[in-house]
Amino acid sequence: MSKVENKKLFIQTLGCQMNDTDSEHIIAELHEHKNYDVTTVMEEADLIIINTCSVREKPVQKLFSEIGQFNVKKKPGAKIGVCGCTASHLGKDIMKRAPYVDFVVGARNISKIKDVVDVKGAVEIDIDHDESTYEFAKLKTSKYRTAVNISIGCDKQCTYCIVPATRGDEISIPPEMLVAQIQKDVDNGAVEVMLLGQNVNSYGRRFSDGRAKSTFTKLLQEISKIDGLRRIRFTSPHPLHMGDEFLEEFVKNPKISKCIHMPLQSGSTKILKSMKRGYSKEWFLNRAKKLKDAIPELRITTDIIVAFPGESDEDYQDTIDVVKELKFDQIFNFKYSPRPNTAALDLKDIEVDDKIASKRLTDLIDLHKEHQSELLARNVGKTIEVFFEDLKSNGEVAGLSDNSLLVFVQGSDELLGKFVNVKIISASRTALKGEIAK
Numbered sequence: 001m002s003k004v005e006n007k008k009l010f011i012q013t014l015g016c017q018m019n020d021t022d023s024e025h026i027i028a029e030l031h032e033h034k035n036y037d038v039t040t041v042m043e044e045a046d047l048i049i050i051n052t053c054s055v056r057e058k059p060v061q062k063l064f065s066e067i068g069q070f071n072v073k074k075k076p077g078a079k080i081g082v083c084g085c086t087a088s089h090l091g092k093d094i095m096k097r098a099p100y101v102d103f104v105v106g107a108r109n110i111s112k113i114k115d116v117v118d119v120k121g122a123v124e125i126d127i128d129h130d131e132s133t134y135e136f137a138k139l140k141t142s143k144y145r146t147a148v149n150i151s152i153g154c155d156k157q158c159t160y161c162i163v164p165a166t167r168g169d170e171i172s173i174p175p176e177m178l179v180a181q182i183q184k185d186v187d188n189g190a191v192e193v194m195l196l197g198q199n200v201n202s203y204g205r206r207f208s209d210g211r212a213k214s215t216f217t218k219l220l221q222e223i224s225k226i227d228g229l230r231r232i233r234f235t236s237p238h239p240l241h242m243g244d245e246f247l248e249e250f251v252k253n254p255k256i257s258k259c260i261h262m263p264l265q266s267g268s269t270k271i272l273k274s275m276k277r278g279y280s281k282e283w284f285l286n287r288a289k290k291l292k293d294a295i296p297e298l299r300i301t302t303d304i305i306v307a308f309p310g311e312s313d314e315d316y317q318d319t320i321d322v323v324k325e326l327k328f329d330q331i332f333n334f335k336y337s338p339r340p341n342t343a344a345l346d347l348k349d350i351e352v353d354d355k356i357a358s359k360r361l362t363d364l365i366d367l368h369k370e371h372q373s374e375l376l377a378r379n380v381g382k383t384i385e386v387f388f389e390d391l392k393s394n395g396e397v398a399g400l401s402d403n404s405l406l407v408f409v410q411g412s413d414e415l416l417g418k419f420v421n422v423k424i425i426s427a428s429r430t431a432l433k434g435e436i437a438k
């Protein structure tokens with residue numbers, strides 16, 4: 001008897017790491033329950049899914065141009081589904097604009113994917129849906145790393161952000177589920193975990209079974225007990241929730257990577273207030289300096305939005321002052337872009353002129369490039385421990401240090417999966433080169 005071939009799924013993911021994880025779940029769920037295997041060739045797929053982001057306008061525009069192309073080039077009878085944040089906020093309007101779309105599944109409804117995939121016209125966008133205790137099938141994309149969503153949604157109301165409208169209120173995934181999942185991944189060879197959430201360090205505020213509150217610090221302590229797990233990373237924490245207890249755990253826990261993402265957004269307390277971020281310039285500086293003083297090798301990455309409505313030259317200068325003082329290792333810079341369903345739309349009258357906004361962004365990028373070169377050059381001559389995980393075609397092997405420095409050495413696949421001391425011999429703006437230390 002000839003074997004029945006599995007159907008083929010092509011999936012395109014836009015946006016953040018949570019979307020990457022959601023796509024992994026979609027792939028695994030559809031494989032386990034609906035016999036789909038992934039293909040990278042859109043034209044041979046029986047099902048095409050685009051997992052979207054709506055944090056900025058560009059990915060939304062990209063969605064419609066991409067699915068239009070997919071519809072023209074897809075094989076006859078292939079279905080098209082739209083998932084993720086844009087699915088949440090546009091819902092059935094996606095089908096009005098693109099009637100060939102078969103189903104729409106919001107960012108908080110991924111667990112329903114296997115049920116809607118065969119239902120023409122299905123729209124599942126309930127932002128109150130509780131999937132915090134749903135046991136997702138899990139795709140293993142890396143031999144050495146795993147990523148888990150620890151919470152869903154966000155209780156904050158940052159005035160520029162569409163996420164609370166697309167992912168709903170924050171709900172935490174029970175710690176025992178997380179520990180069991182990570183343990184399973186470690187048993188299968190993972191040495192590193194990335195904990196994901198819109199606001200990871202407010203973890204434990206609410207569980208769907210009504211159990212007592214917990215904290216992110218407690219979760220870090222629990223996860224650290226897993227034997228064989230060497231590194232814990234997380235993103236994104238909120239500066240407001242970086243209290244002393246969290247900072248102390250971060251400093252003293254050897255399994256926590258000493259690279260932290262601290263999204264500044266603006267260095268002006270006035271603008272931070274208008275963004276409803278809940279902290280001041282001084283609080284941010286105090287938290288960052290406390291960590292830097294305690295951990296010499298600490299690296300800090302950040303997000304900055306320039307030209308938020310009402311941002312004066314002085315406010316922008318406040319941001320530049322913080323950047324100069326802290327010298328971030330990486331900055332994800334954005335020019336403010338108005339998003340639907342956000343409170344900042346009411347500030348339209350005080351939006352910053354686009355030419356000024358562009359100039360501010362360019363100046364910030366240039367300043368940051370100077371800092372990056374200077375910071376990486378400081379590593380030359382040092383010996384640092386690197387975990388190697390990627391063999392390149394040019395004979396180089398790439399790996400990351402505990403504080404997320406990207407390091408290349410000449411070597412072979414014998415280095416893969418090992419922690420090795422490397423003497424750094426040169427630095428570019430974004431990576432280091434070294435040789436295995438004797």
Ligand code: SF4
Binds near residue numbers: 157238
């Ligand atoms: S903390 Fe603010 S910026 Fe981050 S997801 Fe929540 S509302 Fe958006």
